[in-house]
Amino acid sequence: MNLKNQRRLAAAVLNVGMNRIYIDPEGVEEVDAAISRQEIRKLIKDGVIKAMPLKTTSRGRARVRMAQKKAKRRRGPGSRKGAKYSVVPRKTRWMGRIRSQRRRLKRLRERRTITVSTYRSLYRKAKGGIFRSVADMERYITENDLRRRTFG
Numbered sequence: 001m002n003l004k005n006q007r008r009l010a011a012a013v014l015n016v017g018m019n020r021i022y023i024d025p026e027g028v029e030e031v032d033a034a035i036s037r038q039e040i041r042k043l044i045k046d047g048v049i050k051a052m053p054l055k056t057t058s059r060g061r062a063r064v065r066m067a068q069k070k071a072k073r074r075r076g077p078g079s080r081k082g083a084k085y086s087v088v089p090r091k092t093r094w095m096g097r098i099r100s101q102r103r104r105l106k107r108l109r110e111r112r113t114i115t116v117s118t119y120r121s122l123y124r125k126a127k128g129g130i131f132r133s134v135a136d137m138e139r140y141i142t143e144n145d146l147r148r149r150t151f152g
Helices: 004-014 025-033 037-046 060-070 090-110 116-127 134-143
Strands: 021-023 049-051
Touching: 004 021, 004 037, 004 049, 021 025, 025 037, 037 049, 090 116, 090 134, 116 134
Parallel strands: none
Antiparallel strands: 021 049
């Protein structure tokens, strides 16, 4: 028995595609007898004809992936896009470096570990980008014997 016409009418009534129309196998005789939209509506009301839910892409895998990313996984070189400095820009790196160096210099000056003139010269050197890190700056201070001498 060909229910193509009934399927088409049901799709039009339910405002879905023909492939989403479900016809109950036990009510096939009733559906075959229905030839008008009115009769199709009655069958829909009785539950003989239904619209199937949309089949969408599962988000399960996406959720797992996002959970991994939250846990700092999937960050290797193969996952990165963009240039070398697109993850952390040059300016941001510079700001982090110079601020920590200036903080250390201020602390050394306040504790009177270095003189004000030494502070100024080291400050200018830091601004010029001579030191790679705070540890590098400390190394420079030690090597050049710039710490204030303590008498005691």
